Amino acid sequence: MNESTPLRIARKPEWLRVRAPTSSAFRETKALMRRLGLHTVCEEAACPNIGECWQQRHATVMILGDTCTRACAFCNVKTGMPGPVDPLEPVHVAEAAAELGLSHIVVTSVDRDDLPDGGASQFVKVIEAIRARSPSTTIEILTPDFRNKADAAVEAIVAARPDVYNHNLETVPRLYPTIRPGARYYHSLRLLERVKTLDPSLFTKSGLMVGLGEQRLEMHQVMDDMRSAGVDFLTIGQYLQPTPRHAPVVEFVPPATFAAYRTVAEAKGFLLVAASPLTRSSHHAGEDFARLKAAREARLARAKALA
Structure with missing residues (x-):
């Protein structure tokens, strides 16, 4: 990646092109989400992997509605004043997990700065509902930063015992004012650190986008x-501009650079690193969770052998 800012590139390279979703499994997954009145980040954020994931009947549920109280420059989720929280949403998420036969589910949400707890109690209810309906399903949550209420929110969610706690830093701190203006880099970093402080056994995960003008x-x-905050799993993917009103793509980062980032991250001690142009937080999350557990077990075994 060039250290200087290159010109905007409009045309996607070959390594970023995906097929349009057409399978019957895709249509069935979409029908299920509509029947249960659920939103998915796959649709709302225009994820390029939706065809692949939904063909395998894997969907990332987005709770607390489809309207976000913030307007990040990279995100395609609509901004405005959200409606009331659906009290039946946790049950419907659990029904979706059961009907899809998910061994691993990812649950995320919009930012809800309008709620006293930022929506943390809804995450807890969703975790509890999934545990009751599908006790063998492992649960990964991807939360917002719970601005001004993070300590209580994180404590409540950690006490509910998800299997993976994910919160994305998204980009480098220099770019926060333009790319993630409603958030603060060190606040997000402290949230991840707080999770590990409360329960060191929980896996923590965070993701970064590239192609926004960041430097190596x-x-x-x-x-x-x-790593100082104890994050176990790092994902790195290419930023794609959802609409012309969003932040432009500064660079389409080549696969070789992703491989280099993966090598550096692994050397820094992450248990698992997923880095490729099409990597997204919930892409292959179930397979990655199995790899994450295996990596921890291997590290513990090495430490025991050296003791």
Whole structure:
């Protein structure tokens, strides 16, 4: 990646092209989400992997409605004043997990700065409902930063015992004012650290986008910050501009650069690193969770052998 800011590139390279979803499984998954009145980040954020994931009947549920109280420059989810929280949503999420036969489910949400707890209690109810309906399903949550209410929100969610706690830093701190203006880099970093402090056994995960004008050394510093906060799993993917009103793509990062980032991140001690142009937080999450557990067990075994 060039250290200087390159010209905007409009045309996607071959490594970013995906097929349009057409399978019957895709249509069935979509019908199920509509029948249960659920939203998915796959649709709302225009994820390029939706065809692949939904063909395998894997969907990332987005709770607390489809309207976000923030307007991040990279995100396609609509902004405005959200409606009331659906009290039946936790039951419907659990029904979806059961009907899809999910061994692993990812649950995320919009930002709900309008709620006293930022929506944390709804995450807890969803976790509890899934545990009751599908006790063998492992649960990964991807939460917002719970601005101004993070300590109580994180404590409540950690006490509900998800299997993976994910919160994305998204980009390097220099770009926060333009890309993630409603958030603060060190607040998000402290949230991840707080999860590990409360329960060191929980896996923590965070993701970064590239192609927004970040520099390599800035990425390396963020990796160091994540490791200082105890983050176990790092994902890195290419930013894609959802609409012309969103932040432009500064660079389409080649696969070789992703491989280099993966090598550096692994050397810094992450248990697992997923880095490729099409990597997204919930892409292959179930398979990655199995790899994450295996990596921890291997590390513990090595430590025991050296003791």
